[in-house]
Amino acid sequence: MEPIRIGLIDFGQRASHLNSMLKLQNVIDYAIAGEKLGFDKFWLGEHHMPKTSLTYSNPTNLIPILATHTKNMSIGTAGTLICIHNPYHVASSYKLYNSIFPNRIELGFANGMPYQNIALYSTGKKNEDAYLEFDKKVTETVSFLRNEEDFYRNDGVVLPPYKGFLPELWTLGSSDNSFRRALSLGTNLCIWTSREFSIEQKDKLDKFRQQFFELHKRFPQIRSVVTGICHPSSGTAKRIAMSQQYEDKLPYGDVNSFYDFIQQYRSFFGLHDFMFFNGILDPKYRMQGVRQLKSLLAKS
Secondary structure, three states, X not given: OOOXXXXXXXXXXXXXXXXHHHHHHHHHHXXXXXXXXXXXXXXXXXXXXXXXOOOOOOHHHOHHHHHHHOOOOEEEEOOEOHHXXXXXXXXXXXXXXXXXXXXXXXXXXXXXXXXXXXXXXXXXXXXXXXXOOHHHHHHHHHHXXXXXXXXXXHHOOOOOOOOOOOOEEEEEOOOHHHHHXXXXXXXXXXXXXXXXXXXXXXXXXXXXXXXXXHHHOOOOOEEEEEEEEEEOOHHHHHHHHHHOOOOOOOOEEEHHHHHHHHHHHHHHHOOOEEEEEEOOOOXXXXXXXXXXXHXXXXXX
């Protein structure tokens, strides 16, 4: 059985006792610490919300900063809300980043409904209208990256550096639309894990792999996201979940429970590539669970 590969996801949420600058610094520190522990990738979610507690909104601005502060781990988005962005700008930024940090930058596409004013200020459109352009903008972004010669010869458009390195592309989501999008565009696929081990879902993944190979003559990379409140002590994990009012939103438990789940998931679905989101807001307690989980997985 293949060894488990695992990275970290961060949505920039931190405990309220930290000020804005400390929260931002902790995102950087979390990536640095994660690489030292052996996590091989670090993804940032994109969120535009009416909250003064936000650490950041657009992760694109942090990608080169995190890549500079780390040496080997991949840095990416989980994912870019492309419906409020310009495909040309997104494609040019991520191509440039991956040319500076070769084979370390990953671009994930997430289909979320933006807040009304965010959509208006970024696109000039209502949020429901901006949302409907998701597929179109994903396709345009992928086309800018993959059809460099055609854009240069036909339109006089160049995304420097010419013949540079392209980022890895990911479709995020477990819906049928996400599977169809990844299959059509030939992107990698990142799904969210479910605590239910469904034969139907396993068959769906197996069918996707086969169809992808038949269409693109290669097998896709499939990555799974595990979320939860993870701490060395199950009692502490429960107390943290209740204090954050997450007990009904995220699974919680000790490190062994998450380790066992990942092992069972790997065995059932035949997947070996994972991302882990620890929902603990206090950086001190978050690192305790993350550190022990990585130690256990390294031995498997």
